Amino acid sequence: MHYDRCFGCGELDGGLHMRSTMGEHALVHSRFTVTEAHQGAPGLAHGGLLACAFDEAIGSTVGNVLRRPSVTGKLETDFVRPVPVGSTLFITAKVDGVAGRKLYASAEGRLDTEDGPVAVRARALFVEVALEHFTTHGAPDALTKLKRAEQINP
Ligand SMILES: CCCCC/C=C\C/C=C\C/C=C\C/C=C\CCCC(=O)SCCNC(=O)CCNC(=O)[C@H](O)C(C)(C)COP(=O)(O)OP(=O)(O)OC[C@H]1O[C@@H](n2cnc3c(N)ncnc32)[C@H](O)[C@@H]1OP(=O)(O)O
Numbered sequence: 001m002h003y004d005r006c007f008g009c010g011e012l013d014g015g016l017h018m019r020s021t022m023g024e025h026a027l028v029h030s031r032f033t034v035t036e037a038h039q040g041a042p043g044l045a046h047g048g049l050l051a052c053a054f055d056e057a058i059g060s061t062v063g064n065v066l067r068r069p070s071v072t073g074k075l076e077t078d079f080v081r082p083v084p085v086g087s088t089l090f091i092t093a094k095v096d097g098v099a100g101r102k103l104y105a106s107a108e109g110r111l112d113t114e115d116g117p118v119a120v121r122a123r124a125l126f127v128e129v130a131l132e133h134f135t136t137h138g139a140p141d142a143l144t145k146l147k148r149a150e151q152i153n154p
Pocket residue numbers: 002008055056057058059060061062063064067068069070071072073074100101102125127128129131143146147150
């Protein structure tokens with residue numbers, strides 16, 4: 001978790017409640033369980049929420065592997081298989097490259113097990129920002145809140 005009020009990984013009611021863990025070879029593993037609240041078509045996950053889960057999983061990867069503050073500049077998703085309510089996506093993400101402030105990363109999500117069929121793939125460009133990005137555009141006390149989460153999850 002990087003911030004307890006984050007929609008992706010925080011404790012908010014209605015949030016995605018995702019957790020990410022660092023694995024071998026700098027791969028980061030996240031899980032997203034699709035509930036009734038995440039539906040688009042009856043019984044199936046909404047694509048926008050799946051994209052959100054991948055934003056979170058890739059953002060967590062970029063943040064924890066590179067330790068550079070950044071924001072999503074671009075997020076591209078391929079939905080290759082329906083994701084039913086009740087299923088869990090096992091997401092594996094990695095950093096693909098760095099070019100100055102541009103941080104490239106990608107992820108794939110497999111259905112229900114680590115080696116299940118791939119249901120979603122995503123690629124993202126994160127752009128490194130100064131810490132003032134969060135205080136200028138967000139809350140004035142953003143850094144205090146972010147640093148508190150860092151202390152909980154060093
Ligand atoms: C307090 C401690 C913090 C420490 C952090 C460390 C660790 C943290 C650990 C973990 C973090 C964990 C989890 C994170 C989890 C979830 C993440 C969710 C992330 C989000 O949910 S975040 C919200 C959505 N996000 C935005 O709210 C961004 C709004 N946006 C902007 O704020 C600006 O737009 C910005 C800053 C993106 C760029 O603005 P800018 O003025 O700074 O820079 P500029 O425009 O020059 O771009 C520089 C180079 O990126 C290229 N570039 C930019 N955008 C592009 C695009 N779309 N496509 C292709 N290329 C693009 C340019 O073409 C140029 O490339 P070149 O240099 O080659 O010309």
